[in-house]
Amino acid sequence: AQSVTQPDIHITVSEGASLELRCNYSYGATPYLFWYVQSPGQGLQLLLKYFSGDTLVQGIKGFEAEFKRSQSSFNLRKPSVHWSDAAEYFCAVGVMEYGNKLVFGAGTILRVKS
């Protein structure tokens, strides 16, 4: 069965510190992947996506992610976290055979301490 794992439910980092959020997937086919961010009571905002090509992708708000096929991972990174980055982050995976259906991880709540 297809699955997406975000191992960290909560992460706390200091403002200005670097950040890495982990995402692992289990799929039989080549996936396409997204990272989304959600503030409380809001919808999901797309940060970046990987479909093919360069495995290091850049997104909005200074985020980047690296697709590693050998490790079935798509980790999100940011070199310097700002207090406004506090939110919940979701990794989502799809495969071409299932159209635009996405399977989401459980999410990682990011807390930023000043």
Add this chain to the structure above:
Amino acid sequence: KAGVTQTPRYLIKTRGQQVTLSCSPISGHRSVSWYQQTPGQGLQFLFEYFSETQRNKGNFPGRFSGRQFSNSRSEMNVSTLELGDSALYLCASSFGPPGNEQFFGPGTRLTVL
């Protein structure tokens, strides 16, 4: 360019009633997907519509249904509401081919009493 809009934003219903939620995708987008978000189950895929046809369906009971109109606007309907249907319902809009960016609306918060 306007984003994805969902109406209503908040809804309170009682058990046994039915509800219809609406989603207007970004102009030019032909695919609309629906998701249910709950604290216990997280984000779960309900169904996807593309060019007025259901292209994919998740593992939800038949009480959950949807449709898409020729202008790509989509509605989802939940009949015979249960307490467990209380959730944030999100729709996502995309051009259509898999792998394209999917943009989400703000959601409809449904509370079933």
